Amino acid sequence: MAYFSSPRPQSSSSAIKIVNPAEHDDKAKLQAKRDSPQRQCRNILIYGSCRYQDKGCIYYHPPVEGSNNPPRPDSPLPASLSAQAVNAPVFVPKAPFHAIATPSPTSASPFTPSPSPSTFYPNHAEYDDYGDSVSNETPQTLEHQLVNQYQQVDYDDHASPMGNFYQSQQTTFVRQPLDYHLYSHPTPDAFPSTHFVSDAIREELHNRSETSQLVPLPGHNLPDELQGYHSLALLEPSVTERRKFFSWYSTVYRATSSNDGVLYALRRIENFRLMHQAAFGAIETWSRVEHPSIVRVREAFTTRAFNDNSLVVAYEYYPNAQTLFEMHIKQKPPVFQHGRLSTFSAALPEATLWSYMTQIASAIKVVHEAGLAVRMVDATKIMVTGKNRIRIGSCGIADVLMYDPRQDTAVAQQEDLAMFGRLVFALCCNNLAAMNTLPKALDVMGRQYSADVKALALYLISKPGPHKNITQVIDMIGTNRLLHELDDMHSSVNRLEAELMSELENGRLVRLLCKFGFINERPVFAREPRWSETGDRYIIKLFRDYVFHQVDENGNPVINLSHVLACLNKLDAGTDERIMLVSRDEQSCLVVSYKDVKACIDAAFGDLARASR
Numbered sequence: 001m002a003y004f005s006s007p008r009p010q011s012s013s014s015a016i017k018i019v020n021p022a023e024h025d026d027k028a029k030l031q032a033k034r035d036s037p038q039r040q041c042r043n044i045l046i047y048g049s050c051r052y053q054d055k056g057c058i059y060y061h062p063p064v065e066g067s068n069n070p071p072r073p074d075s076p077l078p079a080s081l082s083a084q085a086v087n088a089p090v091f092v093p094k095a096p097f098h099a100i101a102t103p104s105p106t107s108a109s110p111f112t113p114s115p116s117p118s119t120f121y122p123n124h125a126e127y128d129d130y131g132d133s134v135s136n137e138t139p140q141t142l143e144h145q146l147v148n149q150y151q152q153v154d155y156d157d158h159a160s161p162m163g164n165f166y167q168s169q170q171t172t173f174v175r176q177p178l179d180y181h182l183y184s185h186p187t188p189d190a191f192p193s194t195h196f197v198s199d200a201i202r203e204e205l206h207n208r209s210e211t212s213q214l215v216p217l218p219g220h221n222l223p224d225e226l227q228g229y230h231s232l233a234l235l236e237p238s239v240t241e242r243r244k245f246f247s248w249y250s251t252v253y254r255a256t257s258s259n260d261g262v263l264y265a266l267r268r269i270e271n272f273r274l275m276h277q278a279a280f281g282a283i284e285t286w287s288r289v290e291h292p293s294i295v296r297v298r299e300a301f302t303t304r305a306f307n308d309n310s311l312v313v314a315y316e317y318y319p320n321a322q323t324l325f326e327m328h329i330k331q332k333p334p335v336f337q338h339g340r341l342s343t344f345s346a347a348l349p350e351a352t353l354w355s356y357m358t359q360i361a362s363a364i365k366v367v368h369e370a371g372l373a374v375r376m377v378d379a380t381k382i383m384v385t386g387k388n389r390i391r392i393g394s395c396g397i398a399d400v401l402m403y404d405p406r407q408d409t410a411v412a413q414q415e416d417l418a419m420f421g422r423l424v425f426a427l428c429c430n431n432l433a434a435m436n437t438l439p440k441a442l443d444v445m446g447r448q449y450s451a452d453v454k455a456l457a458l459y460l461i462s463k464p465g466p467h468k469n470i471t472q473v474i475d476m477i478g479t480n481r482l483l484h485e486l487d488d489m490h491s492s493v494n495r496l497e498a499e500l501m502s503e504l505e506n507g508r509l510v511r512l513l514c515k516f517g518f519i520n521e522r523p524v525f526a527r528e529p530r531w532s533e534t535g536d537r538y539i540i541k542l543f544r545d546y547v548f549h550q551v552d553e554n555g556n557p558v559i560n561l562s563h564v565l566a567c568l569n570k571l572d573a574g575t576d577e578r579i580m581l582v583s584r585d586e587q588s589c590l591v592v593s594y595k596d597v598k599a600c601i602d603a604a605f606g607d608l609a610r611a612s613r
């Protein structure tokens with residue numbers, strides 16, 4: 001929605017007072033006056049040119065500067081518009097200003113607006129072109145087509161995480177899913193995609209937002225309030241087989257903090273009795289570790305809210321995050337492939353593996369430099385929070401659970417490297433326990449990955465030593481791969497910035513629409529019930545009609561988002577381009593520039609803002 005119109009160079013303009021044609025006007029006289037070929041063509045006044053000039057238009061067309069046509073001395077072009085100009089013959093377009101954008105499922109190119117508003121409304125001649133494509137359908141038929149269109153798009157989208165929902169005949173969901181494609185699908189070929197954030201990112205973000213807002217299912221007997229957190233929801237299905245976290249069972253919840261209203265992931269360790277308060281010291285150190293590949297630790301506390309002694313550590317929450325285990329190792333349900341059920345899962349591509357290893361190595365380096373050890377480099381605790389973006393989760397918990405003031409951190413750091421090695425084997429072999437049969441694991445690894453992967457994995461699981469450290473690991477990853485990762489990151493930032501640009505102007509347009517909402521049809525203001533119908537506000541009202549309430553020559557509504565966006569952008573820019581506003585009774589009209597309307601809106605809104613203080 002980010003297009004912005006460039007103002008057309010025009011002569012200075014000013015609002016022209018509305019003139020109500022006197023009811024007792026001599027109609028015949030008026031007709032004669034209107035039909036006079038001496039009168040200047042209204043198209044020239046409004047648009048600067050008339051496309052019917054050489055096709056029989058009977059009104060006067062002043063010569064274009066530099067043309068060979070001699071000037072007509074008896075009918076000079078007025079330097080500026082006079083109030084009488086509103087009596088000029090009314091321009092009646094052959095077709096409505098803007099055709100309805102009908103995304104018909106059957107048509108190959110249902111809606112083909114010009115790529116930018118500046119070319120979209122360059123002159124009135126284009127309006128007639130749109131007229132050629134005007135649909136004769138009633139609004140009801142159009143709505144029906146639109147509904148069909150959306151149904152077709154969404155129901156066909158098997159790749160969408162909502163796909164199962166749409167296919168299901170059951171009506172167990174009360175909440176309506178968001179229609180991600182509501183206003184931009186199907187994308188017409190001629191419509192530059194830069195006008196909207198791309199479908200993939202929009203859907204991804206909507207999915208995350210929807211997950212964040214999912215209401216927890218009842219029946220888990222969760223506490224209403226927990227040390228400043230409320231609205232707890234389980235983040236893992238309660239029926240899966242339970243693995244122990246060291247010697248304890250753990251559960252992850254999503255919860256909202258009463259302090260800042262932000263969502264957090266709470267990891268609860270069941271039946272844990274804290275023996276040393278000093279164990280929480282590590283949590284404080286962890287809460288200061290900031291790294292893009294580490295899930296930030298917020299705080300830790302013990303609680304009896306679950307009817308036991310639980311330890312709870314609060315982390316940053318990443319909606320729809322999956323663990324590396326869930327994403328790459330867990331056996332997927334069989335799918336039909338080539339006519340039979342198959343449980344085949346593709347090997348992790350080597351490029352992705354290097355990206356993962358680079359991110360993990362970088363995170364471990366920061367942790368080791370902070371005098372800590374990760375203690376949990378495990379596929380079930382590393383989360384994928386975006387495309388190829390991983391973060392080590394559950395940091396700090398092991399420090400509390402295994403608290404031992406005499407423990408040597410250097411030993412724990414060496415263990416981090418060994419765990420990292422086991423993780424590489426698990427990812428290469430799609431098996432958490434790959435290391436248990438090392439020869440087989442090496443064989444699988446050798447067949448699918450380069451010798452560098454194998455060398456690094458073997459180094460990581462090699463015996464601890466004074467020279468074995470994370471810096472060595474990063475050296476083994478190599479400058480080329482690090483540079484490659486850096487380039488990928490920059491490209492990703494560039495892409496996201498471009499996406500951001502395409503949505504940049506939305507806030508501006510919403511603010512404008514809000515101003516309209518505040519001003520238009522306000523029942524009572526300053527004890528003047530007609531406040532919104534008089535003075536500047538009347539112009540705003542007519543402008544609102546011009547933007548939103550256009551009708552075609554049959555009186556059918558014209559629903560054209562491009563027209564609305566172009567008008568609002570020009571209004572916000574305050575361009576000199578002029579438009580004709582027509583009163584609702586069609587008895588009077590007004591030629592104003594966007595600049596004039598903008599001034600009216602600013603003044604009216606200023607009135608309201610002052611009165612609200």
Ligand SMILES: Nc1ncnc2c1ncn2[C@@H]1O[C@H](COP(=O)(O)OP(=O)(O)OP(=O)(O)O)[C@@H](O)[C@H]1O
Binds near residue numbers: 241250265315320321
């Ligand atoms: N900080 C977080 N933000 C978002 N989701 C999280 C966060 N931490 C954990 N999760 C999610 O919670 C779910 C359970 O996490 P958990 O670590 O218990 O995984 P698990 O595979 O069930 O491991 P285990 O079997 O050891 O409990 C996972 O789907 C994980 O993605």
